[in-house]
Amino acid sequence: MRKVVLLALVLFSGVLFAARLFYLQIYDASPDSLAQNSAIKVMYDYPQRGYMFDRNNKLLVSNQPSYDVMVIPKDVKPLDTLEFCGLLKITKEEFKEILRKARVYSPRLPSVVLPQLNKADYASLSEKMYKYQGFYIQRRSLREYQVNHSSNVMGYIAEVNNAIIEKNPYYQMGELIGTAGVEKEYEDVLRGIKGVKYIQRDRFNRDIGPYKDGIFDTLPERGNDIQLTIDATLQKYGEELMIHKRGGIVAIEPDTGEILALITAPSYDPSLLVGRDRSKNFTKLWYDTIGKPLYDRVLMGEYPPGSPFKTLTALVGLQEKVVDTLDKFYCYHGYRYGNRILGCHNHPTPLAMVGGIANSCNAYFCNVYKRIIDKYPTPQEGIDAWRKDLMSFGLGDFLGYDLPSGKRGNIPTSKYYNKIHDFPAHNWNTLATISNAIGQGEVLLTPMQMANFTAAIANRGYYYTPHIIKNIIGPDTIPKKFKEKHYTAIDQENFKPVVEGMYQVYERGTASSIKVPGIAVCGKTGTAENFTKINGKRVQLTDHSIFVAFAPKDNPKIAIAVFVENGYWGSRWAGRIAGLMIEKYLKGEITRTDMEKYVLEGSLEAEYAKPYSGQPFSINH
């Protein structure tokens, strides 16, 4: 016993240490992650974000250096807060709050104290930075806009939030990500790949050289430049035409589906969302709930399409063989059914198809629509057949274009009507949906969808998915889906009378006063009734002014949809704007400068103020 006690203890200690070492080194060893190692500092090297060019290689957006003040909370040593806040131009309370938030996010990972300093601020701050341990300046690249338009197309970049970081570990607090428009859609292309440097540190947080001589370090990869389908000149012109109006313009090249212009109004200068005033400006735009400058009306706005929809009614009628181009219908100042009347304006009567389109006769299209639906044994089957034809124009669903926002619009189904009429308890018939004939009623389209069906008519039967990307410079390729033809359900020969009708709109119809000199334009006016609620009461507002057009008649180069909220009749604002846009694009100059001046100077602000005035007001004058 006396001989073995010490010996036993020695052997026991050997086993004890073996177990402890096994536990520490093998069993409980933390994964060998460089980012978690307190002795390794991870430094990121941010690449240049890709530039954007318009279709003619005009530079739209490039980069400028910007400097963020960053903090790693655990490294912060007591400091002269007052002096530092003075340098940063923030109050002590703000500074404390920022630090608190940073610590909550992570004591170990960097957080932004103050984003996007300009060169001058950076210069004065960088001399003194050595005094403030735990703080450093991170160089980033920031957008520099070369143009003051296209903000809705390009979108913007913003700091990532926690939700994004959790989903995508590539991003770290304070980094930027495209959050709207092309910046969002093509984030992976534009962003490039950030470089990483691992730096060995000692216990005082001093850098003592690259970790393992930098074998794990990577170089940043610059983002790819991209060329957009936008024509900067046309885009800029369109935005100018839309000043003091609300609505939007979409112009598409029918041959390719390339979006030539995508204008929403009111808009904003993209430079507002860069630099230290970004958050102030963004808040201002965000809280403008009346003008909604951040709301892309041409992609997100679902409007009754009004009379341009009649071209589709005609096409479906021909395709369903319920009407001949020579069939004439009488108009008794409108379409009478039962003891009701769907009114119409003054025009010659009776009219066949071309005349019906040119004069936008409501009665004509109600008759055609009724024949379409009544071709089938039940209105349910009729509606669904009608809907199927329309869906082939990309209506009633997402179009599949390469911008991150959009709406389906509405092409009602039989189910939809069954539900609102409480079928089968109550029956419904074609006449209950008759407003669809003229693009009112339940039908809703986004201006983008209107432009797309116009492009399909211009092509006499097919369209390409509209897209904003022309080329990704580098890989020199764009997604295949933008090169596929989508055929509509309408046979090619059926387009001829409709196109002729749209041509006659200018020649002798509703747009005869706004002809575009020297260009054979096909168009269709639209005037859509619309309503809002004021204090819970349904109130009618001045009609929306709508216009779709393509030109030239043969071999079209541009298809356009213009939507002006509360602009009254179609040729008043939308028709003029469409004509000016077409002329600008095809000729490069404007012949009718008086009309241009009228549109540029015209304002609908008084009209928009009416519902908010609190006073009774009259409409449509």
Added chain:
Amino acid sequence: MAANKSYVRFDWLMIFMYIALVSMGWINIYSASLSDAAKGFFDFDQIYGKQMIWIGLSVILIIFVLAIESKFYERFASIIYIASLASLVGLFIFGKTIAGATSWYDFGGISIQPSEFVKATTALALAKYVSDIQTNMQDLKNQIVAFIILALPAILIILQPDPGSALIYAAFVFPLYREGLHGVYLLLGLFAVMLFISTLAFGAVWAAVGVILLAGIHFYRNRKKRPNIIKYVLIVTTCVAFAFSVSYIFNNVFKQHHRDRFNIVLGKEVDARGIGYNTHQSEIAISNGGWLGKGWTQGTQTKGNFVPEQHTDYIFSTVGEEWGFLGSMIVVLLFVGLITRIIYRAEKQKNQFGRVYGYSVAAILFFHFFVNIGMVTGIFPTVGIPLPFFSYGGSALWGFTILLFIFVKLDGSNYYYA
């Protein structure tokens, strides 16, 4: 002196393990103390360069120790002991204070810490006294004398104050037990340690409640044997008094940094950035090693100097990080092997002096090894004592070298002696 007296045979296994430990120690000191200013292996301005000088001088020391007649150590044990005590007393007059402890003599820039040598001289003195034909370890009077031999240097060292080094003298209970000290002392010591820890962990009141409860249960279970109540009361009173005095000493005599060191291990402090920093960093470094380690001079925690005192008391964390589980186990096995070998050889000694001394050497090395690695791996409280042969420091290296090689000499001479 007759020629046959010099006929010796050294235990080369022991010497080999010593060389292995010292060499590995230096390799790790090199890594732990490497800085940008270093100019090659032989830069004597660097810590590892200085250690190389200490190791070189150790060789001369070894030759001296082995050259001296082995009977000399036995005959002059008392004088050497008294001289070494005098060197401890001298510190109070001539000593140099480093980090609050007056434990050093300064010889023109070279600091010598006498307490590192006193372990060996105390072992000699104890061996001499115990091996005396008239000494019987079962006799209380002899026990007291032996206790005084150990207590004198321990008290002088506590006064420096260097409680860590003084703690080492508890190791001498093992040779004494081997030589006949009653086992109850070992058990009493163990019980005292447990009561001590419970008091610190749960407070004196709860420790006292525990003791009373235990005594009550014991009394109840033996009630048919009609146990003596007075005996129980005496034991319980002593225990409770012990608990409260521990509590008092801990709170009123101990300094804050001593209290902190205990609190970490008792789990009362979990603040990794505060006083638990050393142990925490040491554990991180060791964890980093994995199976095979990061490779020599490649440890990130070692390079970044995250572990304080890494080249001295925490040198084993470098082994852990850079050589991994494999390297750490080699070091552990070398220590276990060396100590086992010493115990084995001590048992083989033909005279009691050699055996007691051998046991003392084994016990001292074991105590250092156990407390140091226990501390570095976070099992035990932080007690600042070096890892023998490994840690940086000339006095410690020399002290352990002398301690070990006197035994090598005694052991070698014993083969054909007498």
